[in-house]
Amino acid sequence: MTIIGNLLIAESEKRGTNGEFHGIEAATGNPLPVSFGGATPEDVERAASKAWAAFQLYRETDLESRAAFLETIAEEVESIGDSLIVRAMAETGLPRGRLEGERARTLGQLQLFAKEVRDGRFQELRFDGADPSRKPAPKPDLRLRNVPLGPVAVFGASNFPLAFSVAGGDTASALAAGCPVIVKAHSAHPGTSELVGRAVQRAVARANLHPGTFSLIFDTGFEAGQKLVADPRIRAVGFTGSRRGGTALMEIASRRKQPIPVYAEMSSINPVILFPDALKNRAREIASAFVASLVLGAGQFCTNPGMLLALDGADLDTFTQTAAELLADISAQPMLTPSIAKAYGDGVAKLERHPEVRSIASGKTGSAYEGAAALFETSAEAFLAHHELQDEVFGAAGLIVRCRNLAQLNEVVDALEGQLTVALHIDDGDQEAVTSLIPKLELLAGRLLVNGFGTGVEVSPAMVHGGPYPATSDGRSTSVGTLAIYRFLRPVSYQDFPVILLPEPLR
Amino acid sequence: MTIIGNLLIAESEKRGTNGEFHGIEAATGNPLPVSFGGATPEDVERAASKAWAAFQLYRETDLESRAAFLETIAEEVESIGDSLIVRAMAETGLPRGRLEGERARTLGQLQLFAKEVRDGRFQELRFDGADPSRKPAPKPDLRLRNVPLGPVAVFGASNFPLAFSVAGGDTASALAAGCPVIVKAHSAHPGTSELVGRAVQRAVARANLHPGTFSLIFDTGFEAGQKLVADPRIRAVGFTGSRRGGTALMEIASRRKQPIPVYAEMSSINPVILFPDALKNRAREIASAFVASLVLGAGQFCTNPGMLLALDGADLDTFTQTAAELLADISAQPMLTPSIAKAYGDGVAKLERHPEVRSIASGKTGSAYEGAAALFETSAEAFLAHHELQDEVFGAAGLIVRCRNLAQLNEVVDALEGQLTVALHIDDGDQEAVTSLIPKLELLAGRLLVNGFGTGVEVSPAMVHGGPYPATSDGRSTSVGTLAIYRFLRPVSYQDFPVILLPEPLR
Structure with a gap:
């Protein structure tokens, strides 16, 4: 061989x-x-x-x-x-x-x-x-x-x-x-x-x-x-x-x-949407699963959860804080190529410099060939005003978008480009809100998931790994x-x- | 109403x-x-x-x-x-x-x-x-x-x-x-x-x-x-x-x-291919069906047989002569619009003027809003050398391409653009020749017919009215x-x- x-x-x-x-x-x-x-x-x-x-x-x-x-x-x-x-x-x-x-x-x-x-x-x-x-x-x-x-x-x-x-x-x-x-x-x-x-x-x-x-x-x-x-x-x-x-x-x-x-x-930023009841009941648990998905394989998956949408408030603070703590412990991981590592570094730096984006946490830094996980947040207003915030940063970088209410969350969804996946985190109390959103999401992405993350793409007859342009x-x-x-x-x-x-x- | x-x-x-x-x-x-x-x-x-x-x-x-x-x-x-x-x-x-x-x-x-x-x-x-x-x-x-x-x-x-x-x-x-x-x-x-x-x-x-x-x-x-x-x-x-x-x-x-x-x-010129045995046995019969298909609805069908391929020789002469006689009796028919009538007239005139194309027959002429059927012939060499002869003339105009042998007929088929239909006229003795051609035709058109013409598009589960670009x-x-x-x-x-x-x- x-x-x-x-x-x-x-x-x-x-x-x-x-x-x-x-x-x-x-x-x-x-x-x-x-x-x-x-x-x-x-x-x-x-x-x-x-x-x-x-x-x-x-x-x-x-x-x-x-x-x-x-x-x-x-x-x-x-x-x-x-x-x-x-x-x-x-x-x-x-x-x-x-x-x-x-x-x-x-x-x-x-x-x-x-x-x-x-x-x-x-x-x-x-x-x-x-x-x-x-x-x-x-x-x-x-x-x-x-x-x-x-x-x-x-x-x-x-x-x-x-x-x-x-x-x-x-x-x-x-x-x-x-x-x-x-x-x-x-x-x-x-x-x-x-x-x-x-x-x-x-x-x-x-x-x-x-x-x-x-x-x-x-x-x-x-x-x-x-x-x-x-x-x-x-x-x-x-x-x-x-x-x-x-x-x-x-x-x-x-x-x-x-x-x-x-x-x-x-390209796809695979929005994750946390609904209020799920966020209230399981903020820490979801944060842990989110970070695990975000950093899997140094974030180098098409279905990496690069964006997270949720309602502003104490529950989201809990989520964010938990995610930040977990992320801070994540070691840098080698990226696929030096140029991918560089592009990731550039993408993260751009978010760090962005006036409307706040850095929440960084994973441990490593060599020039490694990517350190990074978590950011911004407001829905800023996300809506700055189209570049939809750009995929290929690697373990996530952007949390804080929405004032469900109406604003809907607005953000309306502004999204085509995606491979959208992941919904819901509990019983979220049914009404999620039900009204699903028809929109069907037009946005090729695969919708409940209480999971898009990383891990099953190879089977009912899989769609696709989605509207530009996904x-x-x-x-x-x-x-x-x-x-x-x-x-x-x-x-x-x-x-x-x-x-x-x-x-x-x- | x-x-x-x-x-x-x-x-x-x-x-x-x-x-x-x-x-x-x-x-x-x-x-x-x-x-x-x-x-x-x-x-x-x-x-x-x-x-x-x-x-x-x-x-x-x-x-x-x-x-x-x-x-x-x-x-x-x-x-x-x-x-x-x-x-x-x-x-x-x-x-x-x-x-x-x-x-x-x-x-x-x-x-x-x-x-x-x-x-x-x-x-x-x-x-x-x-x-x-x-x-x-x-x-x-x-x-x-x-x-x-x-x-x-x-x-x-x-x-x-x-x-x-x-x-x-x-x-x-x-x-x-x-x-x-x-x-x-x-x-x-x-x-x-x-x-x-x-x-x-x-x-x-x-x-x-x-x-x-x-x-x-x-x-x-x-x-x-x-x-x-x-x-x-x-x-x-x-x-x-x-x-x-x-x-x-x-x-x-x-x-x-x-x-x-x-x-x-x-657009499609829907080639009709006459194989030797069929041409020998049924030249007049096929000529009659061809003319009927060519002039149907003043030739204004996407599947109109605008081009016919056959081997040169006495049988094709019989076919051509029969078709010419029948076509000469066809009355001009009103076309869908004055501009379509004009475009048809222009297309026919272009063929008439073409140095490599011979006019075989014309139907009866009519008003400026009517289209008179027209039949032309050319050689395979000329067809291969003049790409414009593949242009669809929307209306009852047909072009017969005389091929020296099956090898040359194959060459012409290779040079064709994507089509909606290809119609094959065959008898028992043609089986070998047609069998070797079919795989090519599958790549050329959306529908292949035997001993018929593409006009008359069945609306059913097994119909394909489509075909490779530019059809x-x-x-x-x-x-x-x-x-x-x-x-x-x-x-x-x-x-x-x-x-x-x-x-x-x-x-």
Whole structure:
């Protein structure tokens, strides 16, 4: 399981010659052994060409073969063994336990999509029988199925080096749909990416699939990724990252001769709303759970609770004080990359300097590569007046917004941008207030939770990890859970086809 | 059932003061009685505001009420009686039989969506049970349903004054999904639009719905429509029309603070492919059916067969000669509007002047408001070299592309833009050739037909009236058939909700 730093294009590997970069040890900022060569436009071209050729075969694989392929990927990723965890720990600074859990999640995702493929419902098979005697016109025989869109470009996420990266959710759902995948590895974990990429490459070979079904490229900047999205053979994009990155890809995709869908999961501050009765009864308990969620994984989750809304008063003071005390004890944690650590530091500094924001507590400070948790508060008036307070600070920073009353809390909710999650903390006495708010929240976010926090995203049929723009580029979709497969499908109707010409599932 | 020329905004009506225009008698170009006032920005604002208010109630209507409402619309449209047909005949130049059929189709669509609503499957209800004892983390209770996107702007189509206009497929599917609708009437049939708009307004009142559930506006240019698409309360757009119009709306929608989906059905030349054996056995028969489809409704269908591909040779000569003879006998037919007639004339003239295109036959000529059918041919080489030959000429003009062999026919198929339909004419001996082509065609179009023509779009569960860009703005959807409802929905997940807080269908 050596790491060489090569591009994996279909069955081959080669050194990228478009600049080079190193994996960086997250905890120290030091370069790790082995440099990675960036893909040239020709490399992207070749990967796309191979993917297109592979698509013609892969899209018609029978469900059992496709499901088995996904399971084979899981086996191959698992077989990398501990070297995967060790490398991922070094590159991301995430602890062993988290990464082992994430690996299990990654394998589970692949297996879940294998099950979804075998189930076959995603094909949306529909049959409208003919009626030659119908008046005024005979009724034709119509059959429908979903077909895959074509090769998909997947951009690995910095914060899930396994579960939303090379063989992560986007890749699993695209492959499940029948789409070859070209992954642009995230530069935050290139070695991890190569290890997993080789595992997928082996799985493709073991499954006797066209080697173009999967490729992995590295990019020293944005050039290769942008070229990939612009390539006419790429038919959809999966992305998890910043709003700037996501909207840049949306722009490229919409300027193509044939625009393509971009599924970009971008940014969310995941409002937490504490209702009065819950706050009165359980201020300390919720504060403890809130801090735990806020600092989990150094706060580097898309669903990190970056904002908390509650009514001003003694109960909120209790909450705030408890949270502040707990937070002060939290050690700084290494962040995924030096630049993420710097961006987090900048975001926190901006809040500290903000005239309308008060710093409540800071966690223990650490090195330049670590993020110290931070808790702030502001008034609803200030939040409403300063749109920048809605900006996501990626990391363990939270902003408490004190509202004068429920009407003002409603106003703040009205002013919020689209979110991935909204978490509601309620007790019996809050029912009326929360009931009237829920319809609004359904329009605001993809997932609503009661008495919990958005961190911890279940991979299951009823999960929505999505939400209205700018949480994602396309609020009609989810990037986690089995519904994610539908992002890469479109319906085709077959009219009056002789049985022999029909695709097998429609016969 | 008088026509006044008023905007219908929620429960009220008012004269639009942003300029005025008349309905035009299609057959003569003469203005019809009554002028229509264009909506001001304030009118659009008011309609959007009312729609947003209505949405908060309408989206939670129970399925039975919503289905009954759709049926009530059908009743009210039917109750307009013959004055609707008479006015539509005058405004569109379409014959009585066609419009009566289209009315039946319109009522049928509303009733079909009522059935779809009652069925309830569009809600996509999903339940993942909790497992508090799961390790390492308890499994939450997760439930999912689709919720409507919000108010939808519908742009009436010129060529379906009933079935794709005020109470047409876009309106029916949006209302079925739980979205209020604001229709921008097509200026080609404003009186027809007003009559139907009043019918919908009555249905809203009869169903005791919030009056903002439906509004109808007129636009003297593009201002009101553009303002509508830009309005933050509008959450999706349904459009059927030109590529220029559709892409302009896509552009506006993507520039919004919160971009929204645009479902624009734009342009298609609907290739017809004649395979050698079919051509040999049935050249005359297919020619006759082709001409009938080409000239149906003066060729003013999205699925009009504007292009035909076949192998050069004596059989194609027979086909061409038969088609030419039949076409020469076809009378000119009034077109929908003087400007459509002019655009058709210009398109035909352009083909006539094209150095690589040969005119084969023309139908009988008529007035300036009528379109004479026209048939052209060119070589595959020329078609491949001149991209403008793919431009849709909206009307009864067809272009036969002579290919030297199947390989060249394949090349032409590869060069085609996204289409709504592709029709294949085959006999037993063609099986091999067609089998190898179908996978390509699945990527090219939303609907494939064997031994038929795309005109005549069944409204049913297995219909896809859609296709890759530029046939539509979003190849993942259909604007005809029950699948159309999914365009206006998005999934929301509810985690660990107490039953009492869950939306009723998820309890």
